[in-house]
Amino acid sequence: MQKITMTVNGRSVTADVEGRTLLVDYLRETLNLTGTHVGCDTSQCGACTVHVDGMAIKSCTMFVGELDGAEVRTIEDMENKDGSLSALQKAFQDHHGLQCGYCTPGMIMSLSALLRHTPKPTEAQIRHHLEGNICRCTGYANIVKAALAASGQMPSADAFAQ
Structure with missing residues (x-):
């Protein structure tokens, strides 16, 4: 297990994670951010795309343990501040x-x-x-x-x- 701290959709998250946990699984199963979809598990489809430190990445290709100190943004954080659609x-x-x-x-x-x-x-x-x-x-x-x-x-x- 490895302790990480990252920012997800503007909130600080600290957790003990297994090194082999994929970001997409962590987002969906641990943080209940299910807007990020699992489409192919092979980085072919892009359904799991999120932003990591401002760059679009396929979250099925990244281990959550690599993200200590990172900023992650998911589809749940894409609306305007007033809650309206971007x-x-x-x-x-x-x-x-x-x-x-x-x-x-x-x-x-x-x-x-x-x-x-x-x-x-x-x-x-x-x-x-x-x-x-x-x-x-x-x-x-x-x-x-x-x-x-x-x-x-x-x-x-x-x-x-x-």
Whole structure:
């Protein structure tokens, strides 16, 4: 067992962990943060993407014991301070960027990292950035539209309703 202290969604967490515990399992089973999904267990699908020290990572590829002193952010912490949906979450909703929703948390975590570093990405940059995230339902077109809308490069769906 190893003692670690890290920050998860703005809260300090201290725990004794086994070295072989994956971050995704720790988040889901110990911290009950079940928005991070387990899709493939082989780092192929991206459903388990979270932010570690500001970088999007697949949490099935990282041992929690490696995270002493790290800052982890999950989908549960993506909303605005007032509890409303973030611009990216709202864009996913407005542009139908989800169907079954299983991949959505990982997509949002990946895209939010892209938008933080590249505020106005091109469609090609968005598609390239999503190569590590698999969606079996949508075909990605509406996910790309959602990312473009969240970056202010296309009107929100609310603009079409008027």
